[in-house]
Amino acid sequence: MRVSRLMLVTLRDDPAEAEIPSHRLLLRAGYIRRIGSGIYAYLPLLWRVLQKVSAIVREEMNATGALETLLPQLQPSELWERSGRWQGYTAGEGIMFHLLDRQGRSLGLGPTHEEVITALAADLLRSYRQLPVCLYQIQTKFRDEIRPRFGLMRGREFIMKDAYSFHADEQDLKAAYGVMDEAYRRIFERCGLRAVAVEADSGAIGGSASQEFMVTADAGEDLILASPDGRYAANQERACSRVEPARPLPVATPPTLLATPGQRSIEALCSAHGFEPSQTVKVLVLLARFASGGAKPVLVSLRGDQCLNTVKLANAISARCTEGGALLSVEPITPEQLLAEGLECWPLGFLGPHLSDALLQGGANWQPRFLRLADPSAADLSAFVCGANRLDHHLVGACWGGAMPTPDIADLRAAQPGDRCLHDPEQRLEASRGIEVGHIFQLGRKYSSALEASFTNESGVEEPLWMGCYGIGVSRLAQAAVEQHHDANGICWPLPIAPYEVIVVVANMQEPAQVALAERLEAALEAGGIEVLLDDRPERAGVKFKDADLIGIPWRVVVGRGAAQGQVELVERRSGERQELAAAVLPAQLIAVVAAGRRGKGAPSR
């Protein structure tokens, strides 16, 4: 392919909209153009990258026995109502684009395909003899992201590989999950990416076990906490750790009232009275809103030196409040909200776990009882300092039981870098950032039960199918590769996913000898199965070198001054290493090197 015919438009200046290196480089090097917020055109060079990634994904999925398919993006709301997700996905902070057709039917633009696939499974799968099956597709997904960001990293339209497996029992599901885990590791490795598997929260998709695959990069949106020994890694949303022992509070029976004027924070309280944060319990009041329109006040008790993990909190609330439909949001309660609800103002900043349900009586809409939750680190304290539920006062020496109703215990604390690990107290969690490029879930029977997808087992009894689901963000993966593989001059594609493998640069198009030799080399390389670009533009050599570096083709062949003597230069993009060699031997040598790179040596050595 000739560069003059490639519609290649590179930019010398960084576009103002791009923040992170990969986004800047994809724009500058002519791989993508923004069409709208979170909506990008994949230009020809990027499309080749995406197809290469897709081909690797396809090979590895096929190798597991999965079947490729293509499901509709336009999905009837009725399916989503049956799974109970229509409200959650369209109302409130819902991310599903939805519309009415001309008959007034309600449709959604697929953000994911559990509903469709499960409906199909209900239709087609009748007997254990048909199981297991795994279907996958590589297709555009639509999500009305609250904040699209970083180019392809978080687009509103993006390419995803999603797979769904169906099993007769949980053991078989777990086996398939393990097979997918291995396939995923091979996919990322073959794409030349350094990726780590971490324990994850399963979020809106639901289900039990789930694992994310993170491409490590400073620009990643996720915080990973991992032990140095490599035995534990988790998304911070999910991560658990040991809590440091609290310093015991000298027992003061009965609890005494302490005047604490204006000391609304743990920090202010402790510095004024010489307490340690671990001797205190902080109480948060939040409001949980549900799809049904209901709202429940939640009282959360944490040890004063610990932080709330909002994902764990949302999970704990969802698990305990099943009747109101999906949990839409959990937000701190503000004085304005109390006023609007018709309640008198609470002494915010001085709350204790014994805040009375009586304070909720007479409210307009909220449920009249608190959901009382506590993290074990707070619940384990035998005596503590907490708010007195009275303005400018705290209680010293409070303890659980009696007037202090014992709360429901749930893991609610956010693990932090530096915390000791559960599996080995000698290990401390370390933080790094990652880009989530893959996620695998054991869904269990959540969707199959809701959508009545059942099969007849060996004993002739009908039961819901066991399901797994497995995603890879294909377009995100391509950008993550750039984030991980670039330098000051541009992109350094891992060879297996590079848009072209070799670029032949004619230093001076006015030298017929150079042009002729370059064309011969292009033909020889192509005959050897190499994907070759020929830079035949009437530009100065410097411009072409800059562009070649910017677009990141792994190997560059320069046909220049030595052309008359049959000498050319070979440059490796990643290392910058160059060698002079005879044009006659170049094709064979390069074909061998590229073939080795395709076999998975595209990954960097470090």
Added chain:
RNA sequence: CGGGAUGUAGCGCAGCUUGGUAGCGCACUUCGUUCGGGACGAAGGGGCCGCAGGUUCGAAUCCUGUCAUCCCGACCA
């Protein structure tokens, strides 16, 4: 949605405070000189100054509204 910022040529920006009918660099076209790491000179083309109102003899500039985009938080592959 909350907080912050920005909309002027394809890209990056100046001009706005102090109204007088738009400019710089890159890119693009033509010619010449150059020709191995984003050359130089000359000549060109390209702008409802985001949109709509208002103030004014006159608005990119002042006022009001609106839309869009980007950044910081909650969502996710």
